[in-house]
Amino acid sequence: MSRTTQQILAVLVSLIGMLAAVGCAPKRIPPMTVSDLMEDRVTLDGVLMKCNQNPEKARNDPDCLNARIAIERLAKDVDPSESAKRTAEFERSREQLRQAQERARAEQESKAQVDPYNLPVVPVEPAPPGGGPTIASQPKP
Numbered sequence: 645m646s647r648t649t650q651q652i653l654a655v656l657v658s659l660i661g662m663l664a665a666v667g668c669a670p671k672r673i674p675p676m677t678v679s680d681l682m683e684d685r686v687t688l689d690g691v692l693m694k695c696n697q698n699p700e701k702a703r704n705d706p707d708c709l710n711a712r713i714a715i716e717r718l719a720k721d722v723d724p725s726e727s728a729k730r731t732a733e734f735e736r737s738r739e740q741l742r743q744a745q746e747r748a749r750a751e752q753e754s755k756a757q758v759d760p761y762n763l764p765v766v767p768v769e770p771a772p773p774g775g776g777p778t779i780a781s782q783p784k785p
Contacts, residue, residue, distance in 0.1 A: 675706035681714040688714055 681688045688711055695708035702708040 675710060678710045678714045678717065681711055682718060 681691065691707050691711040695702035695711060
């Protein structure tokens with residue numbers, strides 16, 4: 645073979661190798677859109693956790709940028725009256741839970757206290773006269 649044929653063959657082999665390498669590379673998953681993240685709160689939380697773990701990388705990551713935009717839009721969509729209702733409902737249920745726990749604690753404390761004046765009376769048999777051994781404690785022959 646001549647030198648030019650070897651060069652052409654070498655170039656072709658290298659091109660085939662590069663095409664094979666490019667074809668075998670994993671495909672990049674496109675970043676989620678802001679509307680997708682707004683609809684799927686679980687995914688939004690996961691993306692934000694990933695972004696918070698590595699802040700340097702997150703500055704230029706499209707997923708992190710879209711997640712921040714989605715959070716801002718969701719925060720703007722919150723109605724103040726709904727937020728106040730939720731807060732009031734939370735406080736009401738917290739107060740009910742506190743009262744139930746207080747009643748349970750008071751019942752537990754009342755059960756734990758012993759009132760000696762309300763204990764049942766147990767009859768006590770007097771000791772046998774003479775101070776000798778009792779029948780139950782005598783040795784068996």
